[in-house]
Amino acid sequence: MSKIIAIAMQKGGVGKTTTTVNLAAALAECGQRVLAVDLDAQGNLTQHVGLDPEKLTPTVYDAFRDEIDGYESVAEEAIRQTSEAFDLLPSQPELSLVEIGLMNVISREKVLSIILQPIREHYDYILIDCNPSLGLLVVNALAAADSVLIPVQTEYLAARGANMILATIDTVRRKQLNPNLYIEGILLTMVDTRTILMREVIEAVKEQLGEQNVFDVVIKRSIRFAESVVAGKSILAYDSSSQGAEAYRTLAKEIMGNG
Ligand SMILES: Nc1ncnc2c1ncn2[C@@H]1O[C@H](COP(=O)(O)OP(=O)(O)O)[C@@H](O)[C@H]1O
Ligand SMILES: [Mg+2]
Numbered sequence: 001m002s003k004i005i006a007i008a009m010q011k012g013g014v015g016k017t018t019t020t021v022n023l024a025a026a027l028a029e030c031g032q033r034v035l036a037v038d039l040d041a042q043g044n045l046t047q048h049v050g051l052d053p054e055k056l057t058p059t060v061y062d063a064f065r066d067e068i069d070g071y072e073s074v075a076e077e078a079i080r081q082t083s084e085a086f087d088l089l090p091s092q093p094e095l096s097l098v099e100i101g102l103m104n105v106i107s108r109e110k111v112l113s114i115i116l117q118p119i120r121e122h123y124d125y126i127l128i129d130c131n132p133s134l135g136l137l138v139v140n141a142l143a144a145a146d147s148v149l150i151p152v153q154t155e156y157l158a159a160r161g162a163n164m165i166l167a168t169i170d171t172v173r174r175k176q177l178n179p180n181l182y183i184e185g186i187l188l189t190m191v192d193t194r195t196i197l198m199r200e201v202i203e204a205v206k207e208q209l210g211e212q213n214v215f216d217v218v219i220k221r222s223i224r225f226a227e228s229v230v231a232g233k234s235i236l237a238y239d240s241s242s243q244g245a246e247a248y249r250t251l252a253k254e255i256m257g258n259g
Pocket of ligand 2: 017018040044130
């Protein structure tokens, strides 16, 4: 049975793409068959694995276009092998036009779910890297997913932003778009262990969002992450024994343990 996890948070720069790449690499290292889906027109995930979103075709954009226009989906053709041990369904800038194109489509929230249906059987995990919004593409990801992983940048008042995505998840459940959608976990990212306040910030986030919702493992701030982006690699491939690589391995094991 494959599992689809949406990596979602409406705020940018909180570690969605970083988590998608590195969790994909860590799950693959454990022998899992993994597909990472770039659902952000900015194409950061596509770039992170060393591909150029300006030059690729077909992409997830074409898969949406075909589905909207009533053609057979090209999603399978669009999937690329990467230099990492996981596959990628890449993005391109035109993906930003899809939200408008979806407006008049019947079951417009379900298009990604339909696109992924025939692909599911080839993978153990499909990770969807969402764009920083609560728009129709993100709703498509939430409707297609089994669970949601929410990265939260660990800072003062961080829990406020998370409440909005939690409310959206509730709406997706209540409107019967995906009644069984559950929270895989809230991941605290960019934890800065040098600041004295950090323990208190972590405690405050746990108290406000529910300790049981927050992953035990946290991702510390490290320059290695930015370096790995420049190298076009996951942090596991870039610096296998780094703290960051170890943290994402621990996260992968927590998730595999969740079933
Ligand atoms: N744990 C971390 N420590 C330091 N920098 C990080 C960490 N996680 C992500 N970054 C950097 O922060 C920036 C934003 O991260 P990204 O994953 O692209 O966020 P999002 O996808 O939510 O917009 C990127 O430059 C990334 O390399
Ligand atoms: Mg991103």
